[in-house]
Amino acid sequence: MNTGNPLMAQLALLDDTARPEDDWRVRTSTRARRLAVRVLPGGLVEIVVPRGTRPRVIEQFVTRHRPWIDRKLAQYRPLDRAAADGLPERIRFAANGESFDVQYADAPGALRLTVDGRTIRMSGPRARSILMRHALQRFAMRHAHAVLSPWLAQLSLATGLPFARLQIRRQRTRWGSCSRNGTISLNVCLLFQPPQVVNYLLIHELAHTRHMNHSARFWDLVGRIEPRWRALDAELTHGWRQVPAWVLR
Numbered sequence: 001m002n003t004g005n006p007l008m009a010q011l012a013l014l015d016d017t018a019r020p021e022d023d024w025r026v027r028t029s030t031r032a033r034r035l036a037v038r039v040l041p042g043g044l045v046e047i048v049v050p051r052g053t054r055p056r057v058i059e060q061f062v063t064r065h066r067p068w069i070d071r072k073l074a075q076y077r078p079l080d081r082a083a084a085d086g087l088p089e090r091i092r093f094a095a096n097g098e099s100f101d102v103q104y105a106d107a108p109g110a111l112r113l114t115v116d117g118r119t120i121r122m123s124g125p126r127a128r129s130i131l132m133r134h135a136l137q138r139f140a141m142r143h144a145h146a147v148l149s150p151w152l153a154q155l156s157l158a159t160g161l162p163f164a165r166l167q168i169r170r171q172r173t174r175w176g177s178c179s180r181n182g183t184i185s186l187n188v189c190l191l192f193q194p195p196q197v198v199n200y201l202l203i204h205e206l207a208h209t210r211h212m213n214h215s216a217r218f219w220d221l222v223g224r225i226e227p228r229w230r231a232l233d234a235e236l237t238h239g240w241r242q243v244p245a246w247v248l249r
């Protein structure tokens with residue numbers, strides 16, 4: 001979804017419930033006299049808002065029309081198995097080029113996830129697809145830690161920017177953050193971004209250990225380590241589209 005729009009950023013409701021493969025846009029219009037919504041192929045939801053409409057009113061409008069919007073969106077989504085029950089048959093991590101086949105076995109009893117080379121085997125009641133998705137999300141979180149932890153440590157050494165601790169989070173709003181005590185948080189969704197973009201984001205967070213802001217001195221430090229930071233940062237703003245739906249749902 002599009003979070004660059006300031007009005008959009010105030011719609012907490014959408015942030016919590018919109019699917020990442022869909023694109024919600026709020027357009028303020030001087031000519032519109034009432035709120036309107038349309039859904040277009042490719043999962044674009046456009047809400048047209050008369051100038052001066054309060055966010056609360058927009059939220060109520062969206063809530064009222066949500067069943068219709070969701071029905072229209074469903075028509076435009078691909079009908080492959082992954083879309084139908086939210087479970088992928090293949091997982092590809094663009095960050096390091098690794099990919100895994102996912103095999104599901106419908107079996108009674110507790111859910112089990114095992115990793116065997118490049119195959120993830122999941123067994124359990126197939127009807128419990130939500131639990132299977134949660135198990136895959138936990139796998140992705142562990143995998144993100146395994147991939148990003150040595151990467152961050154190596155960059156920290158190379159740049160002379162030490163950090164205290166790494167934690168992996170799963171969220172829709174930020175790719176990473178750095179706290180005052182030096183804890184760097186990275187979004188599991190980075191696994192689905194190209195390596196040069198991930199590398200830039202890691203440098204960005206490491207630079208925050210020295211400057212806790214986006215001042216000119218901060219960007220100067222980032223630019224000395226990664227001169228292409230501007231293009232890479234721009235790439236990250238569109239990076240949500242690369243994240244499969246099962247990761248954030």
Ligand SMILES: [Zn+2]
Binds near residue numbers: 204208213214
């Ligand atoms: Zn920052």
